[in-house]
Amino acid sequence: MSTTLHDVARLAGVSIKTVSNVINSYPHIRPATRERVERAIAELGYTPNLTARNLRSGRTGAITLALPYLGLSYFAELAAAVIAEAEKLSLVVLVEQTGGDRDRELDLLKSPRLKLTDGLIFSPLGMSQDDIDALTVSYPLVLLGERIFNAPVDHITMRNIDAARAATDYLLGLGRRRIAVVGAHEGEVFGSAGLRLRGYREALERAGIAYDPNLVSYATLWHRSNGARSMRELLDRGIPFDAVFGLNDTLALGAMRALQEAGRRVPDDILVMGFDNLDEAGYSIPSLTTVDPGQPWIARTAVQTLHRRITGHSSLPPVAAQFAEFEIVARESAPAG
Amino acid sequence: MSTTLHDVARLAGVSIKTVSNVINSYPHIRPATRERVERAIAELGYTPNLTARNLRSGRTGAITLALPYLGLSYFAELAAAVIAEAEKLSLVVLVEQTGGDRDRELDLLKSPRLKLTDGLIFSPLGMSQDDIDALTVSYPLVLLGERIFNAPVDHITMRNIDAARAATDYLLGLGRRRIAVVGAHEGEVFGSAGLRLRGYREALERAGIAYDPNLVSYATLWHRSNGARSMRELLDRGIPFDAVFGLNDTLALGAMRALQEAGRRVPDDILVMGFDNLDEAGYSIPSLTTVDPGQPWIARTAVQTLHRRITGHSSLPPVAAQFAEFEIVARESAPAG
């Protein structure tokens, strides 16, 4: 087994309390004693057993981040940002993948595994507003995303409706009138798909353009291949359109790919707009005009909020959701004016 | 505080041992007792304190995965695969980002934080062969990548040299004679860059083609933007080339982007080959011909090997590295003959 406080204490000829004091940099220790202890620690290569410390303190210094799948770039970039922010607060991050499956999400929320960490940043995809009660849990929880609103937990999210409306306005401002949508979810009201489609419709309405359901195509998982498939479906309908709004970047990139296969040129024939501002959006061919939804802010705010809950610095009841600022990033797939 | 075994035992009118037996599904319990305990557990909403259990058992059921950065797609896909494999063995995964920085990698290896988990899957980027001694640690460790070889630890990696040679052969087989390289590392012998460049040179040599250093451009971080910059540099040299080997997919995609900006057509003027077979390589425009290095196998083998070490099922000394099988995936950027 590894060395313990007792081993160090014995070697240094002091009690374990003194060793503990040295480790936790308790101020009032005689320099000679301190040095003796430090030499013993070095000699034995002692490192404290964090599990024991955690049991004693009731805290682990770790948080859980639960998201659908790291293979989806949006979530990979989210995880990267969360881990980086957590490190600034000396927290480590345990990452769970739910696959966006409702049952696995519900299971996770009551999993004993969560006892291994101090709190949870939770980005559900399969759960919906009906599952709101499952978010009433006994541990610190920060909710991400737009599947569930007004739950009694801290909620950090983005301005989906406003941002999608701004994205649509942008295309309208470039003179487009028949804007196709890729990646909608049948009958969804909340959720990224539902909210972004609503923003799209609001923009059309304000511009006095009728909503044409034939311009909307569906895709369950927001994956490149589904963006391509969804676009092929649109093309097969034979209905003319002059722009495409991919409800996220991956869909938009897949759609561009399908457009190109079909001989349509971007941006000459069709403008394409995405949503997420993934790193990759700046380097596709053509580069992708998109919405930057403020992910770094979301990651930072989520980690800080959770940390305040864990440390008890905030016992305020969670209020309404906090929203990140967004911004349109104009690139080649739909160049500005 | 949360409820404990004692609370459950008191409510059920039994001893804590009995409750413990029920929880750990010890076979010999009277059905009536079992039911009483289960009702008490449900009533109190009891969940076991894993930290305490871990302290007792000496295991946590968690492993650490340390990698450079989740924003790099290759590592995001690796993490996704590792987490999925770990889940099959009921392990959870704590993800650490080192930024590919040598000092942070060395620090991590001796960080007390690792005591929070049972073992480490370590993918270094900044460390080199000189740091081999740092891999002699007191906990189960599985090494990934190609920065360090012949360390006294289990090592799972890919056939960099063979695969790069095969990739180059593929381009040679298509009649190309001036194959540029994007993303080399100055003077590197080991490491993905060094090994892949070596494979490239071996292929040239076997084909009787002289190695031209002017065809090789450098990039430290294997990031899209650096692939583009690296390619612009090559173009600026004004030296003719008829194919490009990006030492990974991200570089190749960035390079394709720069080629396009410069008015070069892929594959009409220039063939492009990548390395990694990222999901995204199938959906770029044009889609990217690349090397599939067998990442799923690597993830699976790494997790299983670590698990065997942790559970003590393998006390065999670690042997030479284990190599994944690779395969060339022909797509549009360099279509097969």
Next chain:
DNA sequence: GTGAAAGCGCTAACAT
């Protein structure tokens, strides 16, 4: 300034 001892919640001998 330092030591002794209790106890965090659990598991596993050992006892009955």
Next chain:
DNA sequence: ATGTTAGCGCTTTCAC
């Protein structure tokens, strides 16, 4: 079949 008890390694009163 179930109860008792001793720790896992640490922190933290409370003495001295």
